[in-house]
Amino acid sequence: MQVTVVDHGPGCPADSPAAYRAMQAAPFVDGLPDYPLLVERTGSRLDVTSLHLRGWIDLATGRGEGLCCTHDQGAAENFLRVAVARLLLPAGGFLLHACAVLSGSEAHVGFGPSGAGKTTLSGLAGSRAVLSDDLVVLRRDESGRLCAIPTLFRDGGAPPREGGYPVRRLMRLRKGSRVELCPLDRLAGARELLAAMPYLVDDPDSAEGALALADAASGSPGVSELTFPIDPSVWATLEGA
Amino acid sequence: MTTRIPKRQRSSASRVIDGAAVVIQTKLSDVALLNEVGTLVWGSIDGARSEADLVALVTESFEVTPDQAARDVGAFLDELAAASLVEFAT
Numbered sequence: 001m002q003v004t005v006v007d008h009g010p011g012c013p014a015d016s017p018a019a020y021r022a023m024q025a026a027p028f029v030d031g032l033p034d035y036p037l038l039v040e041r042t043g044s045r046l047d048v049t050s051l052h053l054r055g056w057i058d059l060a061t062g063r064g065e066g067l068c069c070t071h072d073q074g075a076a077e078n079f080l081r082v083a084v085a086r087l088l089l090p091a092g093g094f095l096l097h098a099c100a101v102l103s104g105s106e107a108h109v110g111f112g113p114s115g116a117g118k119t120t121l122s123g124l125a126g127s128r129a130v131l132s133d134d135l136v137v138l139r140r141d142e143s144g145r146l147c148a149i150p151t152l153f154r155d156g157g158a159p160p161r162e163g164g165y166p167v168r169r170l171m172r173l174r175k176g177s178r179v180e181l182c183p184l185d186r187l188a189g190a191r192e193l194l195a196a197m198p199y200l201v202d203d204p205d206s207a208e209g210a211l212a213l214a215d216a217a218s219g220s221p222g223v224s225e226l227t228f229p230i231d232p233s234v235w236a237t238l239e240g241a
Numbered sequence: 242m243t244t245r246i247p248k249r250q251r252s253s254a255s256r257v258i259d260g261a262a263v264v265i266q267t268k269l270s271d272v273a274l275l276n277e278v279g280t281l282v283w284g285s286i287d288g289a290r291s292e293a294d295l296v297a298l299v300t301e302s303f304e305v306t307p308d309q310a311a312r313d314v315g316a317f318l319d320e321l322a323a324a325s326l327v328e329f330a331t
Binding site: 185186190191194195201202203204207208210211212215218 | 251252253254255256258259261263265267268270272274
């Protein structure tokens with residue numbers, strides 16, 4: 001996977017009319033313009049386009065090239081996120097918008113959209129090692145156990161470990177006034193996981209794969225809903241539960 | 242009775258989890274959960290069964306009159322078409 005950063009200017013090769021059209025058609029988010037990420041699949045090739053980004057990924061060979069401009073440093077990371085998400089899928093892995101915190105040799109994985117509490121839960125972890133407060137790779141090991149693997153995206157500093165760390169608990173996070181941990185049924189758990197799996201539900205093949213992985217993870221280890229206040233005691237509850 | 246024959250669009254992906262169909266409209270990255278009747282109808286859309294066949298299936302499977310089933314199935318198919326999840330052949 002190769003990413004080239006070019007100087008931004010008139011006629012920048014990382015820009016495209018399609019990306020500008022998509023941006024102009026997109027609704028504002030929190031009062032700011034959104035930069036839609038367009039992913040088009042033709043056979044095994046994905047064409048990835050956004051503002052200040054043009055790239056391709058060949059799912060058959062695992063190769064790809066991204067062209068980004070100095071104007072937008074997030075474009076390169078977006079390209080690599082798409083590549084990781086799509087290339088993991090055939091191997092039974094997926095990216096999750098989640099934080100992951102180690103307790104002993106196991107990982108507590110908390111997921112949800114922005115504002116759900118990923119950074120907050122990580123920030124309350126004290127001396128526990130954090131894999132990430134934003135994005136985690138999940139993949140089953142040879143024994144079939146789901147494991148959390150650190151990524152380069154928003155790395156939390158936990159030591160790398162081949163195969164990752166077994167997941168003790170998958171939790172849909174919500175901020176609240178007291179700590180509550182409630183198991184979700186398989187359907188609700190799968191739906192919540194799907195909503196936190198980026199870059200997979202925009203083409204039928206990857207969406208089928210994402211559905212299967214979300215269903216399997218909701219079955220084992222299962223998904224709970226964690227409601228918590230900004231109080232480090234949440235970790236005592238999690239480790240005692 | 243209309244003779245519409247619904248066919249799933251290629252842009253959809255679905256899976257039945259715990260008896261309920263989870264349907265993804267990939268062009269919109271939109272996820273929908275179907276109820277029991279919707280799951281039966283969605284699972285029976287194969288490009289060959291007509292709307293009348295689906296109404297008969299619902300009438301056989303649930304305690305509902307043929308008229309009510311026809312209204313419900315018709316409305317559901319219209320919703321699926323509006324969401325670009327199915328297209329019709331006649």
